[in-house]
Amino acid sequence: MSQRPAVLGNEAVQAHAGQVTVDLSAITDNVGRLRRLSRSSHFMAVVKGNGYGHGLVSAARAALDGGADWLGVAQLAEAIALREAGIAEPILAWLYLASADNEMIERAVASGIDLSVGSVEQLRAVAGASRRQGRRAEIHLELDSGLSRGGARLEDWPELVEATKQLERQNVLHSRGAWTHLAWADVPAHSANSASVLDFERAVHEAHMAGLGPLTRHVASSANILDRPDLHFDMVRAGLAMYGLSPADHINPAAFGLRPALTVTAPLVLVKRVPAGTGVSYEHRAMTHESRFLGLVPLGYADGIPKGISGHRLVKVGGELKPVIGKVCMDQFMVDLGPEAGGISVGDTVELFGDPSTGAASADMWGEAISSHGDEIINRIAPRLVRRYRA
Numbered sequence: 130m131s132q133r134p135a136v137l138g139n140e141a142v143q144a145h146a147g148q149v150t151v152d153l154s155a156i157t158d159n160v161g162r163l164r165r166l167s168r169s170s171h172f173m174a175v176v177k178g179n180g181y182g183h184g185l186v187s188a189a190r191a192a193l194d195g196g197a198d199w200l201g202v203a204q205l206a207e208a209i210a211l212r213e214a215g216i217a218e219p220i221l222a223w224l225y226l227a228s229a230d231n232e233m234i235e236r237a238v239a240s241g242i243d244l245s246v247g248s249v250e251q252l253r254a255v256a257g258a259s260r261r262q263g264r265r266a267e268i269h270l271e272l273d274s275g276l277s278r279g280g281a282r283l284e285d286w287p288e289l290v291e292a293t294k295q296l297e298r299q300n301v302l303h304s305r306g307a308w309t310h311l312a313w314a315d316v317p318a319h320s321a322n323s324a325s326v327l328d329f330e331r332a333v334h335e336a337h338m339a340g341l342g343p344l345t346r347h348v349a350s351s352a353n354i355l356d357r358p359d360l361h362f363d364m365v366r367a368g369l370a371m372y373g374l375s376p377a378d379h380i381n382p383a384a385f386g387l388r389p390a391l392t393v394t395a396p397l398v399l400v401k402r403v404p405a406g407t408g409v410s411y412e413h414r415a416m417t418h419e420s421r422f423l424g425l426v427p428l429g430y431a432d433g434i435p436k437g438i439s440g441h442r443l444v445k446v447g448g449e450l451k452p453v454i455g456k457v458c459m460d461q462f463m464v465d466l467g468p469e470a471g472g473i474s475v476g477d478t479v480e481l482f483g484d485p486s487t488g489a490a491s492a493d494m495w496g497e498a499i500s501s502h503g504d505e506i507i508n509r510i511a512p513r514l515v516r517r518y519r520a
């Protein structure tokens with residue numbers, strides 16, 4: 130039996146009416162601004178999650194153009210894909226399975242990718258890969274300063290430092306950095322951040338006393354780049370802000386001259402008038418109280434449009450934001466255009482989210498509507514929507 134070709138998905142992509150436009154100059158400009166704001170000598174652009182939905186390699190290149198000198202990803206496969214695209218700058222990856230048969234670790238070491246190490250198991254796995262490759266791996270020791278995610282807890286830190294030191298002596302690997310990610314990263318003024326940073330400084334001191342380093346220290350993600358210059362250390366790690374999104378409830382990216390890079394649009398595929406008392410979409414959760422014009426948008430939850438946006442005024446059409454009416458379906462939803470069509474007709478472009486300075490809703494506004502944030506919105510956009518890049 131012949132295998133079903135993967136092309137099926139691509140055909141759907143080519144036929145899809147929805148468009149994702151990525152303005153790469155926005156990423157480049159945003160990185161330039163953030164780099165000028167940061168006090169650190171190094172700047173890591175975080176491009177995990179397919180560059181926060183903007184495209185891994187394109188986002189990385191745009192960030193490097195803006196002055197980033199490091200790239201950060203979660204997965205080894207992402208890091209390797211960046212190398213395969215010809216990117217030679219330092220890359221740190223921080224999420225992988227520490228097992229001897231994880232050949233991705235070997236590939237990462239062979240590709241000169243720095244690896245985060247937060248446990249003795251991870252250290253051993255990286256050391257094994259280094260030995261087999263005959264190449265000294267560069268590692269960044271990760272402290273768990275309270276997030277309880279990756280990293281070694283402070284009480285386990287001395288053991289990790291000692292084991293690292295032994296492997297350094299054998300020239301198997303080299304510790305280049307030390308880092309932590311704050312549990313209250315998105316609430317810069319939170320008092321827990323000060324305690325976490327004190328622990329981090331203590332851990333770095335211990336490592337230096339043991340003879341490791343000098344270690345490149347990095348703690349701050351977007352919110353702390355903008356709000357806590359005292360946490361910048363030797364490198365900052367920027368995600369949300371470099372894509373022009375808000376990293377914290379009280380931070381408006383536009384106030385820092387940052388603008389969103391990503392816009393989602395689609396053409397209206399139908400415009401029609403319905404009388405008062407008409408139920409709209411499944412279960413008639415919405416009813417018209419008067420004669421209304423409705424527009425049909427060919428995007429739904431299969432494209433990453435959250436059901437929770439129903440009733441929210443988020444869709445720009447005819448120069449104004451209009452509310453989504455009725456339940457969002459798998460491939461489509463309706464927009465309430467108002468009592469008059471106001472010149473809006475089939476084929477007109479609707480803008481779902483983009484740059485708020487143009488009157489569109491931002492991904493952050495969409496996030497707020499579903500009690501989340503802009504990052505969840507942009508990461509949900511389905512691969513079947515083609516990304517188009519503007520330089």
Ligand SMILES: *Cc1c(COP(=O)(O)O)cnc(C)c1O
Pocket residue numbers: 175177223310349350351352366367368369370376
């Ligand atoms: C995602 C991530 C970042 C970037 O966070 P933003 O808030 O998007 O700037 C930084 N560091 C680590 C470890 C991350 O996982």
